[in-house]
Amino acid sequence: MENWTRVCALEDIPRLGSRVLLHRDPDEGEIAIALFRTQGEVFALRNRCPHRGGPLADGIVHDRHVSCPLHGLKLNLASGEAVAPDTGCVRTYPVRVEQGLVHLRLG
Ligand code: FES
Numbered sequence: 001m002e003n004w005t006r007v008c009a010l011e012d013i014p015r016l017g018s019r020v021l022l023h024r025d026p027d028e029g030e031i032a033i034a035l036f037r038t039q040g041e042v043f044a045l046r047n048r049c050p051h052r053g054g055p056l057a058d059g060i061v062h063d064r065h066v067s068c069p070l071h072g073l074k075l076n077l078a079s080g081e082a083v084a085p086d087t088g089c090v091r092t093y094p095v096r097v098e099q100g101l102v103h104l105r106l107g
Pocket residue numbers: 049050051052053054068069070071072073
């Protein structure tokens with residue numbers, strides 16, 4: 001599990017919901033990462049909408065997407081890319097779930 005950081009238990013993230021993790025990045029300082037749980041997967045994205053910085057963790061999770069709570073921009077949870085006709089992209093982080101524990105690669 002080199003370079004992977006255990007962040008929480010899978011059960012700590014509500015299904016079709018999210019949880020926010022604060023991380024101290026060496027370049028950017030403290031940043032918020034949103035962990036999203038769909039019906040069968042977990043995704044991690046920077047908790048900042050590329051439109052005007054809305055808190056993505058407060059958005060609605062549907063399929064493999066989240067809709068920003070402020071103006072409805074729809075993002076692909078796997079790629080962090082906005083779904084056309086919207087544009088923009090948010091940083092994503094690799095996720096592993098093993099034995100009920102969620103790990104992120106934060107480097
Ligand atoms: S801030 Fe997210 S859609 Fe505007």
